[in-house]
Amino acid sequence: MISESARSFDRQWADLAEIGRHPHTGGYRRYALTREDHDLREWFAGEAAGRGLEVITDRVGNQWAWWGDPDTTPGVVTGSHLDSVPDGGAYDGPLGVISAFVALDRLRAEGLVPQRPLGIVNFADEEGARFGIACAGSRVLTGALTPGRALGLRDGDGISMAEGLRAAGRDPEWLGPDPEALRRVGAFVELHVEQGRGLIDLDQPVALGTDIWPHGRWRLDFPGEANHAGTTRLEDRRDAMIGLATTVLAARSAAADHGCVATVGKTRLTPGGVNAIPSAATGWLDARGADESAVRRTVGEVTASATAWGAEVTEESWTPTTRFDLELLARLRRVLPAAPLLGTGAGHDAGILATAGIPTGMIFVRNPTGVSHSPAEHAERADCLAGVAALADVLTELVGERP
Numbered sequence: 001m002i003s004e005s006a007r008s009f010d011r012q013w014a015d016l017a018e019i020g021r022h023p024h025t026g027g028y029r030r031y032a033l034t035r036e037d038h039d040l041r042e043w044f045a046g047e048a049a050g051r052g053l054e055v056i057t058d059r060v061g062n063q064w065a066w067w068g069d070p071d072t073t074p075g076v077v078t079g080s081h082l083d084s085v086p087d088g089g090a091y092d093g094p095l096g097v098i099s100a101f102v103a104l105d106r107l108r109a110e111g112l113v114p115q116r117p118l119g120i121v122n123f124a125d126e127e128g129a130r131f132g133i134a135c136a137g138s139r140v141l142t143g144a145l146t147p148g149r150a151l152g153l154r155d156g157d158g159i160s161m162a163e164g165l166r167a168a169g170r171d172p173e174w175l176g177p178d179p180e181a182l183r184r185v186g187a188f189v190e191l192h193v194e195q196g197r198g199l200i201d202l203d204q205p206v207a208l209g210t211d212i213w214p215h216g217r218w219r220l221d222f223p224g225e226a227n228h229a230g231t232t233r234l235e236d237r238r239d240a241m242i243g244l245a246t247t248v249l250a251a252r253s254a255a256a257d258h259g260c261v262a263t264v265g266k267t268r269l270t271p272g273g274v275n276a277i278p279s280a281a282t283g284w285l286d287a288r289g290a291d292e293s294a295v296r297r298t299v300g301e302v303t304a305s306a307t308a309w310g311a312e313v314t315e316e317s318w319t320p321t322t323r324f325d326l327e328l329l330a331r332l333r334r335v336l337p338a339a340p341l342l343g344t345g346a347g348h349d350a351g352i353l354a355t356a357g358i359p360t361g362m363i364f365v366r367n368p369t370g371v372s373h374s375p376a377e378h379a380e381r382a383d384c385l386a387g388v389a390a391l392a393d394v395l396t397e398l399v400g401e402r403p
């Protein structure tokens, strides 16, 4: 027999399935302040309204659906994000939001009497796919990213976040840190699909998060000179692409030498003609690792390679090692004694909130492909429902008493 949780999970999953799904790649393109983002936010508001939850939108645009009044007592918050990377998978973000609604339904069906408010959050712009800075919603919320800097970020078409906000009918002047919204959060637990192979190897459906690797993004701008691809002798060229290509290889070998990972997954060539030598080349480096100083050494070597080609290197974001709250983790372990502990190289809003001093934890759900940020990302339905059950048990421990 299909359970109420499974029914609700399936229905919500089907609601979101087509929003922002690219017909050819099958991946999701759900970027901040677009039509897709609007539709996802409307969906979130509808789910909240259907449950009689009050939605508070903070000064950044993060949506908080509350069961109970968080202005009397700070609440326990769960949830995640609904935006995606370019051609992302269905699970990264939405699994945490949908699981949150299903877990809340389950607590209510079981007659739980909450002793503190319970909130479900949809963080804005977690992936930074459009404006470049990941976790922009939680960073501005906590003050880790200033509104001045955020508003000036530009997308690939040169549209600034300020212009994007205006086009979405929002007032850019309103964007800013929101200590009041943050004060409502007594603790945060984010459920997320696992983005590696940890749970496959451990043969478990869910794990508890311990820490997030230090990570950051750097923009590498290489100069060049436009000229004809057929008539310009090799020795007369200043080809911006050569510097970028060499530096991409330097990043790969520096990462290998220092036990880190480094990726250049986005580039922009100017003017971008097949038969024109690039007059400028920009690449974005993403570098991470378990050890902060090793990541810094990796980036140092990449910077040395880039500057030797005349490039400018700009740090766009940096997140130091994040360790989740040990006391909260101990409570979660008592609730889920079989769940293994996992660290992760992926960034999350949970990390930003933890850095802001909020007791924070994470629950990971097994991903049988081990693949993420790709349409191949997956989680079996049974594991998703195990995740819901784990989250419901954790929330029961944190917010309430059974009758």
Ligand code: GLV
Pocket: 126, 127, 134, 345, 346, 347, 348
């Ligand atoms: C977010 O998913 C990141 O780790 O880049």
Ligand code: MN
Pocket: 085, 092, 127, 373
């Ligand atoms: Mn992601």
Ligand code: MN
Pocket: 081, 092, 093, 126, 192, 347, 348
């Ligand atoms: Mn995510």
